[in-house]
Amino acid sequence: MRYFDKAMAGFNARRLNRQSTSYLGIGILPFFLLLSLMSGCGNDSESTAGNRPNRNKAVPVVAYPATIETLRERITAIGTARALHSVTVFPESDGIVTEINFNANSPVKAGDILMALDARDEQLALQLAKVRLADAQRLLDRYTSVNQRSSNIPESEVDAAKLALEAARIAVDTAEVTLARRFIRAPFDGYVGITDIDVGDRVDANTMITTIDDRSTLLVNFSVPEGFISQVKPGMAVSARLWESAQPAIQARVVAIDSRVNATSRAFVTQAGIDNSNDRLRPGMAFEMSLALSRGDYLAVPDVAVQWGADGAYLWVAGSKDGELSGTKAERVEIQIIKRLGSALLIEADIDAGTL
Numbered sequence: 001m002r003y004f005d006k007a008m009a010g011f012n013a014r015r016l017n018r019q020s021t022s023y024l025g026i027g028i029l030p031f032f033l034l035l036s037l038m039s040g041c042g043n044d045s046e047s048t049a050g051n052r053p054n055r056n057k058a059v060p061v062v063a064y065p066a067t068i069e070t071l072r073e074r075i076t077a078i079g080t081a082r083a084l085h086s087v088t089v090f091p092e093s094d095g096i097v098t099e100i101n102f103n104a105n106s107p108v109k110a111g112d113i114l115m116a117l118d119a120r121d122e123q124l125a126l127q128l129a130k131v132r133l134a135d136a137q138r139l140l141d142r143y144t145s146v147n148q149r150s151s152n153i154p155e156s157e158v159d160a161a162k163l164a165l166e167a168a169r170i171a172v173d174t175a176e177v178t179l180a181r182r183f184i185r186a187p188f189d190g191y192v193g194i195t196d197i198d199v200g201d202r203v204d205a206n207t208m209i210t211t212i213d214d215r216s217t218l219l220v221n222f223s224v225p226e227g228f229i230s231q232v233k234p235g236m237a238v239s240a241r242l243w244e245s246a247q248p249a250i251q252a253r254v255v256a257i258d259s260r261v262n263a264t265s266r267a268f269v270t271q272a273g274i275d276n277s278n279d280r281l282r283p284g285m286a287f288e289m290s291l292a293l294s295r296g297d298y299l300a301v302p303d304v305a306v307q308w309g310a311d312g313a314y315l316w317v318a319g320s321k322d323g324e325l326s327g328t329k330a331e332r333v334e335i336q337i338i339k340r341l342g343s344a345l346l347i348e349a350d351i352d353a354g355t356l
């Protein structure tokens with residue numbers, strides 16, 4: 001029994017020892033953490049104080065003067081070519097075709113007879129008119145001869161003879177015009193197109209005979225925005241390239257400008273002429289027309305000089321026109337960006353050219 005009491009007393013003593021040691025460790029741990037935190041705060045404070053920038057210290061920068069650059073705009077539009085002169089040929093009267101004197105795509109000269117209609121009736125009418133003219137002339141000559149000898153022919157009869165002579169002359173002219181209408185002629189030099197008419201066909205004033213094109217020069221109409229109307233002038237160079245073709249562009253010239261702006265498209269029609277003396281091009285071809293125009297002069301600055309803020313783009317301006325620094329402090333200037341040109345930006349701002 002004594003032995004059991006001694007053992008229990010020893011166990012309780014060791015337990016009390018372990019609890020005291022644990023309480024001591026728990027009390028010492030916060031002390032080291034506090035020292036560590038205080039030490040860290042002290043180092044951070046020293047580090048922050050050592051790294052804080054000096055706001056009064058000047059920062060070197062590179063100044064670049066603003067220059068003036070012209071913003072050139074290339075206007076591109078699609079247009080269809082037409083011949084310098086073009087006509088669709090119709091007969092002036094009805095009749096049976098007796099001659100066809102042309103082949104498709106063959107050259108003709110002004111006045112060449114393309115087609116002839118049966119003209120027997122018109123030829124007879126002309127002959128009759130000429131006979132009546134000769135008879136009226138003889139009657140007037142007889143009256144004149146008699147009056148020169150005896151004056152027996154009343155003046156009223158002489159006047160009637162003169163009137164009949166003039167009427168006969170008019171009848172001859174009318175018969176000649178009617179006969180001429182039986183022959184369809186080329187109105188100008190050019191190339192004729194395909195015809196569906198054959199000899200023996202009957203045609204009337206609504207029957208299309210063929211087409212004739214003077215393609216020595218081709219005309220192309222294309223649209224230009226209204227903002228450039230003051231810049232486009234006759235004689236200006238225009239680049240023309242066949243639509244979807246790898247061939248090099250052709251040099252053309254502005255030949256006409258429309259008198260009004262289209263209220264819907266806000267553009268005006270410009271007409272360009274393309275020299276086709278080598279006869280390689282045809283009316284109806286589509287061309288991509290390109291016209292180099294200017295949108296005005298703008299300030300140009302390097303793109304790296306432009307900064308962005310909550311209110312948009314701005315610059316730091318540090319000098320004056322003469323390129324000399326006006327002070328030691330840069331000023332912020334709000335800008336409006338117009339367009340990028342390579343590594344430069346065209347801008348609008350309240351500064352002068354040459355400002356650093």
